[in-house]
Amino acid sequence: MAPRPVTPVGIAAALVRSVETRLDGADGGGSAVAPEVLADLARARDLLDGVEDYVARCTSPASPALQALETRTRAEAWGEHLEQEMLSGHVEGAFLRMLVAVTGATRVLEVGMFTGYSALAMAEALPVGVGARLVACEVDERAAQIAREAFATTPAGGVIDVRVGPAADTLRDLAAAGERFDLVFVDADKGGYATYLDLLLDGDLLAPRALLAVDNTLLQGEPWLPGEAGVNGAAIAAFNDRVAADERLEQVLLPVRDGVTLIRRVS
Numbered sequence: 001m002a003p004r005p006v007t008p009v010g011i012a013a014a015l016v017r018s019v020e021t022r023l024d025g026a027d028g029g030g031s032a033v034a035p036e037v038l039a040d041l042a043r044a045r046d047l048l049d050g051v052e053d054y055v056a057r058c059t060s061p062a063s064p065a066l067q068a069l070e071t072r073t074r075a076e077a078w079g080e081h082l083e084q085e086m087l088s089g090h091v092e093g094a095f096l097r098m099l100v101a102v103t104g105a106t107r108v109l110e111v112g113m114f115t116g117y118s119a120l121a122m123a124e125a126l127p128v129g130v131g132a133r134l135v136a137c138e139v140d141e142r143a144a145q146i147a148r149e150a151f152a153t154t155p156a157g158g159v160i161d162v163r164v165g166p167a168a169d170t171l172r173d174l175a176a177a178g179e180r181f182d183l184v185f186v187d188a189d190k191g192g193y194a195t196y197l198d199l200l201l202d203g204d205l206l207a208p209r210a211l212l213a214v215d216n217t218l219l220q221g222e223p224w225l226p227g228e229a230g231v232n233g234a235a236i237a238a239f240n241d242r243v244a245a246d247e248r249l250e251q252v253l254l255p256v257r258d259g260v261t262l263i264r265r266v267s
């Protein structure tokens with residue numbers, strides 16, 4: 001099954017298509033709506049429909065290992081808690097790989113690995129021969145097993161250390177072991193984001209110039225659409241406000257896929 005839209009742009013495109021279909025159905029393609037209004041609607045649909053494809057076309061392709069992992073993840077029959085739409089995918093994976101490359105990170109932490117797409121994308125940019133590594137936290141053993149199988153197919157996967165269990169416990173263990181990270185990607189349960197941020201900042205898990213990338217900070221528009229915030233939308237809205245109010249931090253929210261906020265500590 002094709003993935004359902006999970007970005008503000010994708011959802012808006014689907015809404016415009018649905019309005020066009022309903023207008024068509026209502027007047028049989030006749031003239032109840034002025035042609036210029038229909039033309040504007042079609043243009044809005046083309047803009048929204050085309051942008052994600054165009055962005056993907058203009059982005060370096062994913063490696064064969066990542067493409068195979070995406071295909072495998074989409075083919076899987078997921079249950080209640082996990083879904084194929086969780087996979088970050090081509091453009092966000094390329095974005096994360098770029099962050100690893102330009103920051104020169106050698107110690108990367110991922111909170112919320114799923115089947116390993118973003119972990120593998122980041123690992124592909126780690127330098128070879130300097131002991132670089134990526135620790136990936138995941139609570140679901142089935143997703144973790146698919147990730148391990150994918151990592152075993154490619155040299156980049158060899159530097160990924162999968163930790164299965166609640167991420168907060170893993171972060172506490174890493175802090176107790178004195179581990180520090182140059183780049184952290186947070187993409188697990190949205191209600192846990194504030195706790196992960198506290199553990200990262202207070203547990204001294206961040207190297208001095210560390211960069212945090214936090215996923216889904218647009219949460220499909222829920223933080224700003226009136227009356228639409230579910231549990232995850234409310235958690236993200238509170239998290240975004242909290243980050244904005246924290247004077248130790250500087251942040252920028254980028255509309256990559258469902259929103260990625262880059263955060264760094266400034267004091």
Ligand SMILES: C[S@@+](CC[C@H](N)C(=O)[O-])C[C@H]1O[C@@H](n2cnc3c(N)ncnc32)[C@H](O)[C@@H]1O
Pocket residue numbers: 082086087088089111112113114115116117118119137138139140143165166167168187188189192
């Ligand atoms: C959005 S998916 C991650 C997608 C992944 N980063 C990618 O690019 O494919 C979120 C993942 O976080 C995991 N997760 C949820 N709660 C967690 C927790 N408390 N500790 C660790 N992982 C958790 C879920 O099982 C799920 O696989």
